[in-house]
Amino acid sequence: MNGDGAAAIVVDDLTKRYGSHTAVQGVRFAVRPGVITGFVGPNGAGKSTTMRMMVGLTPPSGGRCTVLGQEYRRLHNPGCQVGVLLDASAQHSGRTGREVLTLAATVMGLEARRVDEMLDLVGLSRAEARRRTGAYSLGMRQRLGVGQALLGDPRVLILDEPANGLDPAGIHWMRGLLRDFADDGGSVLLSSHLLREIEVIADELVVIGRGRIVAQGTKQDLLAAEGDGGLEEMFLRLTADHARDTAPKETR
Numbered sequence: 001m002n003g004d005g006a007a008a009i010v011v012d013d014l015t016k017r018y019g020s021h022t023a024v025q026g027v028r029f030a031v032r033p034g035v036i037t038g039f040v041g042p043n044g045a046g047k048s049t050t051m052r053m054m055v056g057l058t059p060p061s062g063g064r065c066t067v068l069g070q071e072y073r074r075l076h077n078p079g080c081q082v083g084v085l086l087d088a089s090a091q092h093s094g095r096t097g098r099e100v101l102t103l104a105a106t107v108m109g110l111e112a113r114r115v116d117e118m119l120d121l122v123g124l125s126r127a128e129a130r131r132r133t134g135a136y137s138l139g140m141r142q143r144l145g146v147g148q149a150l151l152g153d154p155r156v157l158i159l160d161e162p163a164n165g166l167d168p169a170g171i172h173w174m175r176g177l178l179r180d181f182a183d184d185g186g187s188v189l190l191s192s193h194l195l196r197e198i199e200v201i202a203d204e205l206v207v208i209g210r211g212r213i214v215a216q217g218t219k220q221d222l223l224a225a226e227g228d229g230g231l232e233e234m235f236l237r238l239t240a241d242h243a244r245d246t247a248p249k250e251t252r
């Protein structure tokens, strides 16, 4: 997948060290338009750290990432180009769902009606939108986070565990939404622990273990090489030597 000139996201040799601990080591992959790329790995493998570096929230120790040809922080009005959902629980708990979207719409210079469009799209009722997000379930927070990510009508989505906390109907909804987004030419990077979900939805896979990429390619090619075991077998085999690293989280 590397070296693809048409790629929407190019991750090039990204490395992150926390003191003597290397959380991400020389990670390279690309995310292309029209494709849902699944980013999978065990707990502590480096998925979130990689995604945080991609959007400028964590400074890399080495390497770089470009989104639509530029570093994320250099993008003009980034929310209108790249939708990001990294931690649905990070919302200000005292704001209502509507306030969260209205504030984001104002920052992006969008019309207020976009807020109602997003509420409809993600299935939050007007009454729910009037409640503070601190009272939301995780699934409702994920829906709001997806609404915020899509608010600016971006062409690229970077989503860390967006299906976490969604009920089966919510997962079904998310699957259709992301499929439509990609079929419409959008680029999606999606991390998930839900291997079955990734197996259904992803077109390409990037597997990370202990900060290093251990496999990448089309789902079809990777699973064909695996035989009957499916993604779960492949995941367990590839990441067996890359079990959870228990280095403590310090400061971001």
Ligand SMILES: Nc1ncnc2c1ncn2[C@@H]1O[C@H](COP(=O)(O)OP(=O)(O)OP(=O)(O)O)[C@@H](O)[C@H]1O
Pocket: 018, 021, 022, 023, 041, 042, 043, 044, 045, 046, 047, 048, 049, 050, 245, 246, 247, 248, 249, 250, 251, 252
């Ligand atoms: N701010 C930090 N300071 C020190 N170490 C960190 C920090 N953030 C992450 N790490 C370490 O980096 C490694 C990768 O963590 P990361 O959160 O990226 O993994 P992950 O693949 O997203 O895991 P999970 O699936 O559990 O969310 C882990 O060893 C983690 O302890």
